Amino acid sequence: MWTSDIIMMNGKLMPYADAQIHPLSLAVTYATTVFEGLRAYYMPETKEFALFRLDDHIKRLQAGMKVMRFDQTYETEYFRKCLSDLIKANKPDSDVYIRLLVYIEGQGLLATTGPVGFTAAAMPRSKPKFAETGMSLGVSSWRRLSDNASPPRIKxxxxxxxxxxxxxxxxxxxYDGALMLTPDGYVSEAPIACFFMxxxxxxxxxxxxxxxxxSITRDTIITRYKELTGLEVVQRSIDRSELYFAEEAxxxxxxxxxxxxxxxxxxxxGDGSVGPLTQRISRDYFDLVRGNIDDHAQWRTLI
Ligand SMILES: Cc1ncc(COP(=O)(O)O)c(C=O)c1O
Structure with missing residues (x-):
């Protein structure tokens, strides 16, 4: 298995162990960081990687920088090139997970807006633990933070x-994981994933x-479900007690x-096993991200 040997800081490739940030940077002191997690899927037949929905990830990152009033942003083309260089430098031979973080690396007071810096790391990532078996969730007594406090729509x-x-x-x-409710008691999302039922x-x-x-994956599923079945995914407020009547989730x-x-x-x-629609959506998702089907080729940036 390949290892993550090379990291990128502010556009420069360097040994993974050499990456540093000052503990008094605003990024560390006040968590002034927005980030993305991306996946590049290995396609053994062509030995290429398909970086999934790259431009959409960059767009969300840029939106986060705007909301957080960073005094510098980065062009989409620049990030495209940086991530492509990063993947190639690590010489992966299996799927790649990418963390792209943009932050205020300068020191200062709460209102400081720069200098801005970024780090990109590429690492191997295997299948999540509960992918086959499914997981148990418990509704958390911690409420999901709200748009007027710390907007969850930016990462x-x-x-x-x-x-x-x-x-x-x-x-x-x-429980294996949590499901969070909004401050007014409707279903929101899991700590690092969106929820469907x-x-x-x-x-x-x-x-x-x-x-x-x-979520970009949520959008992918909404789009594909319509294409596959002709039906819309219903997007609405969900009461907690409705969770207990779900046939699948x-x-x-x-x-x-x-x-x-x-x-x-x-x-x-449902009956406690993995439901048929979940299986169908899952199969389609992997066919799509791995390029086993031609649909939405524009979602796959080949590297
Ligand atoms: C809080 C939260 N919700 C949802 C998601 C899923 O988002 P995406 O599909 O864009 O990865 C993530 C993933 O990072 C997340 O952290």
Whole structure:
């Protein structure tokens, strides 16, 4: 298995162990960082990598920099080239996970807006633990942070303090993972993934006003479901008690991919096994990201 030997800081490739940031930078002191997690899927037949929805990840990152009032941004083309160089430099021979972080590397006061810096790292990543078996979720007593407090629709590092509290509570309570509610009690998302469920045959997901990250995988599933079935995914507020009537449920995200949910608050989802629609969506997702099908070729940047 290849290892992550080379990292990129501010456009320069360097040995992984040499990357440094000052502890008094705003990034460390006030968590002034936005980031992306991307995946590049290895295609053994052509020995190329398909970096999935690269421009959409960069667009969300740029939106985060704007909301956080960073005094510098980066052009899409520049990041495209940086990530391509980074992948090639590490000589991977299997799927690649990329962390791209942009932050204020300067020191100063809370309102400081620069200098801005970035780090990109490429690492191997195997299939998530619960991908085949599914996972149990517990509804967290930690509420998802709200748009007027710390907007979840941008992928700010600071938002993951809230997510982490929920993860630890779920583990302490014996669940595989957490599901968070909005401050007014509707279903929001999991700490690092979005949530879908099937109720009365209808594929349903919390709307973008349910304090969720505007997930690229969620958008992929909504688009593909329409193309495959002619039906819309219903995006709406979901009550907590509705979770207990779900026939199927799953989480999705770039890192998590598609993870079936087999129980919530100790209530079985459906019959407690991985449902047929979840399996179908999952198969289609992997065919798409790996380029086994030609659809949406523009979503795959070949490297
Ligand atoms: C809080 C949160 N929600 C949802 C997602 C899924 O987002 P995406 O599909 O863009 O990776 C992530 C993944 O990073 C996340 O951290």
């Amino acid at each position: 700010a590092t600071a938002n993951y303090h809230n997510a982490r509290l929920a993860v630890h509570q779920a583990k302490a309570d014996g 099937v109720r009365d045959g209808v594929l349903t997901t919390p709307s973008c006003s349910s304090n969720i990250l505007e 799953f989480l999705c995200g770039t890192g998590q991919e598609i993870i079936p949910v087999t129980s919530i608050d100790h209530f079985e989802v």
